[in-house]
Amino acid sequence: MTLTLRPLQDWTGGKHSIERSRFDSPWSKTVRLLEREVELMQGRGLVVQIDLREADFRLDGNVRAKATVATPRVRVLFDTPDGTIVFQAGRYTRWRDNVRAVGLSLEALRGVERWGAIQGGAQYKGLLQLEAGGGMSTDDAVALLRQWAPYSEVPANASYESLWRRARANAHPDRSHDPDAFHAVIEAGRVLGIGGAR
Numbered sequence: 001m002t003l004t005l006r007p008l009q010d011w012t013g014g015k016h017s018i019e020r021s022r023f024d025s026p027w028s029k030t031v032r033l034l035e036r037e038v039e040l041m042q043g044r045g046l047v048v049q050i051d052l053r054e055a056d057f058r059l060d061g062n063v064r065a066k067a068t069v070a071t072p073r074v075r076v077l078f079d080t081p082d083g084t085i086v087f088q089a090g091r092y093t094r095w096r097d098n099v100r101a102v103g104l105s106l107e108a109l110r111g112v113e114r115w116g117a118i119q120g121g122a123q124y125k126g127l128l129q130l131e132a133g134g135g136m137s138t139d140d141a142v143a144l145l146r147q148w149a150p151y152s153e154v155p156a157n158a159s160y161e162s163l164w165r166r167a168r169a170n171a172h173p174d175r176s177h178d179p180d181a182f183h184a185v186i187e188a189g190r191v192l193g194i195g196g197a198r
Helices: 027-040 095-115 122-127 138-148 160-171 179-192
Strands: 004-007 044-050 074-080 083-089
Touching: 027 044, 027 095, 074 095, 083 095, 083 179, 095 122, 138 160, 138 179, 160 179
Parallel strands: 004 044
Antiparallel strands: 044 074, 074 083
């Protein structure tokens, strides 16, 4: 599991009252916590978006030492067998503390299943990515998938599921560097009722 840092795209988490953090953990410990929780959910494609410009990232993907965030807001997203999970956090004054808050929230949610009253990951259902569409029609969904899976890669007679899988792979943030496009592809799959987008 590798955590990828990217610029924050289109914040939709609302306003938070900013408060001083109660965390005092090194970044490496936060990364280990987050990666562990995502792995336990059989997740992959872990992306942390930070309110920085593209130029604020080094070639190796880490944040430049002199980079200054516009806000401490973060978005954490990753794929699971059930779809893409998205957390947005902006409560604390430091972006790394907001990432830690997400890791601790994941840890707490996983603990909900320990008594057996909630099963099958039901506690995560409300976190599945729903932002991208809302009113997308079936025709719109197919057209969007075709943008990311052209006929040269997926023939015209292919199933919607084959089309969605190829579009999803091509639009993944690690490949396209466009998380919003990836979320739109996930939503298109949901509209068509296929794959992990159900």
